[in-house]
Amino acid sequence: MRAPRTALLALALIAAPLATPAAASPSADPPTSQAVDTRVSVNTRAGLETAPELGMGVNHAIWDSQLGTPQVADLLKDAGVRAMRYPGGSYSDIYHWRDHTAPGGYVAPNTDFDTFMAGVRRAGGQPIVTANYGTGTPQEAADWVRSANVDKGYGVKYWEIGNELYGNGHYGTAWEEDHHEDKSPAGYAGLVRDYSRAMKAVDPSIKIGAVLTTPGEWPDAITAAGDAGSWNQVVLSTAGADIDFVVLHWYPRGTNAPDLLSSADTIPEMMAMAKEQIRRHTGRDLGIAFTELNTNFARNTQPTALFAADAYASLLERGAFTVDWWNVHNGLGKVTTVAGQTDYDDFGLLSSANCTEDGSVCQPALNTPFAPYHALALTSRFARPGDQFxxxxxxxxxxxxxxxxxxxxxxxxxxxxxxxxxxxxxxxxxxxxxxxxxxxxxxxxxxxxxxxxxxxxxxxxxxxxxxxxxxxxxxTSATTGPATPARPTASSVTDRGAVITLPTASPGLKYEVHRQVGTRTDQWGETTGGSFTATNLSPSTEYTVNVIARDNAGRVSWASPPLVFRTTAPASSTCAVRLANTNDWGNGWVGDVQVTNTGTTPVDGWVLAFDWPSTWQKVDSGWSGTWAQSGRSVTVTADAGNRLLAPGATVSTGFVGSYQGPNRLPTAFSLNGVPCSLR
Structure with a gap:
């Protein structure tokens, strides 16, 4: 969360008196329109990720006078909250734990780390702590680890290094305090390594998280002057060996209910792109933590409640290990009416009991839950830790x-x-x-x-x-099946096949290998051993696979956690394509496309085709060919000046594209219907 907004709302929060709620706007009459028929399909053979212990989380802030109070702790426990983040957004980069100060910001009484931990323990949760990067040092962070885990035995496992450091002015916009001379991603990544090593020298069991930009959100994919790549590329390639998880924040840009609610549809691509970036630049799988989530519209009424339930479920079922709502309390903003209900423009889950300056409108009594609180409570009852999505x-x-x-x-x-x-x-x-x-x-x-x-x-x-x-x-019957297989792995992946390997295989069991196609599953085959060879696959295609164990009595296990892998482009073909993002400004980019005839005969007239991974990506204009898009499918047809492509020759074409979500690049191209290799 950005410091200026936080600071202003904090002052309003602390100054707010307990007030009698003003009369709420009358609710709209219940709709009388006829119900629309809908069909929902559920397939338990198509296993997703397991609901994590810390999935349901919130943020606590040191300017919140209710931090750690028994009433708040009990409300969070009742809502199923398991993770609590401290000391509060941008305040993290000005906060000094030893003397409990935040120069330039307000610190409420009784919000020190010990008070926070007392509330966490009362709620039955676990802490996530953000170490001060902006105005702190690796030694200060290491001393905090020592005090928390060695001296006091709090067992704080998850430690972030700073908050939203890409907002330090390096990309032109500054809200995050950062006193380092080098504000580049390389500067941050280098110090992350120092922080991690100093902190783990005190307690090797802790997990360290680094700040990344959220795929599809500013400044993702932007390369600033002098940088070797985007923020994520540089941070991951430099500090990847010294961190255990990455930190993402998300405030969807929608300013009306339809846009806000549809933003949750981008989550599958967002998570897939984050995982791709992590693997590409670190060669590892790291945890993903969304330590701030909220909206920019109807923050405490029903549209945000609907978004919260959908977003929490979507992020967790795709592998986020915690999603932390911003914030427990935040304060009154601009009062409006949304869907017949009074919206106080309040980021908080619970009322701060603020009133407008003229006293004409007041929030409900202190700690009254807003709609998103109930959404979190219902979602936590839907999926409990250990359940499999x-x-x-x-x-x-x-x-x-x-x-x-x-x-x-x-x-x-x-x-x-x-x-x-x-x-x-x-x-x-x-x-x-x-x-x-x-x-x-x-x-x-x-x-x-x-x-x-x-x-x-x-x-x-x-x-x-x-x-x-x-x-x-x-x-209908409580039949106990075999134990759930562990997540399989893929090896020897080619354009047409892959070897699916089970970590363990028990004698007497058969293992069915299923591919997910939406909600449907197709069984590829089965094996009694530890591996299965999949053949006749499509080039440059992503596959999601589960394994199910079956015993001699026909009883089956739960589906394994999913394996996601992508087949390669053809190793050899009569064409090769290279697509490069040569300039990106956050919601648009320039694509350079190089098409090479790698065959032995000339191509007289060519059409290049590919599909975007998502519906929110499009070609706005193009050159050196006629560009056209229908749905997600794109074609570029040769013009008169470049229609003849001799053996070994390369033609250059390109486009200006735009996107309103994660911008995953296509990986499958065909020339006149022939799948091409990649360069």
Missing amino acids: VAASSTDPLVRAHAARRPDGGLSVLLVNRDPDAARSVALDYAGFTPKSSAVVRTYGNGDTAITTSTGTSGAVTLAPYSITALELAP
Whole structure:
């Protein structure tokens, strides 16, 4: 979070009196439109990631006078919050733990580290601590580790190095305090190594996180003057061996409800791109922590609650190990009415009891939960630590579906109706799971002050407009199957095949290998040994694979955690393509394309084709050819001046592209229908 906004809201928060809530704006009458039919499919054979212990998290700030109080700790515990971040966004880079000061900022009484830890322990959570990079030193951070873990036995495992340091002015915009002369990604990465080594010398068991830019969000992909690459490229390639996880923050840019809610649709590409960057520049798999998440619209009413439920589930099912809401308290902003409810423009989960300057509007009583609080509470009940997310899909773009399988064999389904006006009549289908007819149904609707619980059916449910619903289902029989296989690995990957290897294989079991295709799964085959060779694959294609164990009685295990791998481009072909991003400004870029005839005969007239990975990427203009786009598919057709491509010759073409989300580059190209190799 940026320091100026935080500081201003902090002062309002501390000065705010306890106030009697003003009369809320009347709720809109319930919509009377007929429910729209929707079908939701759940496939328990299509396993995703396991819900992590620290998945549900929040931020605490040292300017919040309610930090660590019993009432707040108990509210967070009731919401299923397991991770709590300290000392608070941009304040992290001015905070000195030893004397509990933040020069240039406000520090509320009774917000020191020991008070914070008392609240964490009361809530049954774990801390995530941000060490001061901007005005601190590696030695100061190492001393904090010693005090926390050696002297006091707090066992703080996760330590970030600074907060949003890409906002230190290096890219032209400055909100983060950074007193280092070198504000480049190389300067940050070099000091991250020093911090990590000093801190781990005190406690080798801790995990160190480095700040990255979020894929698709400014300044991702921008290379500043004098840098060897983008922020993420330089930080990961320089400090990757000394860190254990990366830190991302996300405040979607939507300024209205439809844009805000649809921003959650970018999460699969965002997570995939983050993982690709990590592997490419470190050669390792690192943890991913979203230690700040909030919105820029309707921050404490229903649109943000719907976004929160969808975003938490989407990020966790794709491998984030914590998602931390900004903030527990934050303070009053511009008061508006959203979907019939008063929105106080407050980043906080809980009311700060602020009033406007003229006293005409006041927030509810101190610590009253806002809508996003209830969204987190319902999401934590939907997917508990140790549950395995499984694939779920909806036929309706305004209904988002998620599912998780319980260790006891049960299943939970989360449904988010993003339509503000119409209800949805949902029919549910299940693959690999047979539920009992009854279901526990938990719902949080627009304007509600609590989650309601009722009894429903497993096959159908009606979703109110702008609502979050979770179904808890029991199996018809509690059959115990074999142990869940560990995540498989891929090796010997070519353009047409790969070897899928199981870490362990038990005698007497058969292992089915399934590929995920959306919610559907296709069984490639099975093996009794430790490996399976997949053949007849498509070049430059991403595959998601699960393994399921089956015993002689036909009982099956849960699906393994997913293996995601990409086949290579053809090693040899009659064409080769090179695509380079030569200039990127955060939501647009220049692409340079080189097409080479690697065959032995001339090509007289050519058409190059590729598909964008996502729907929000497009070609705005192009040169040296006729560029066209339909949906995600792009073609460029030779013009009169470059239609003849002799053997060994290369033609240059290019375009200006734009994007409104993660900008993953295509990896599969064809020339006149022939798959090309890459250069």
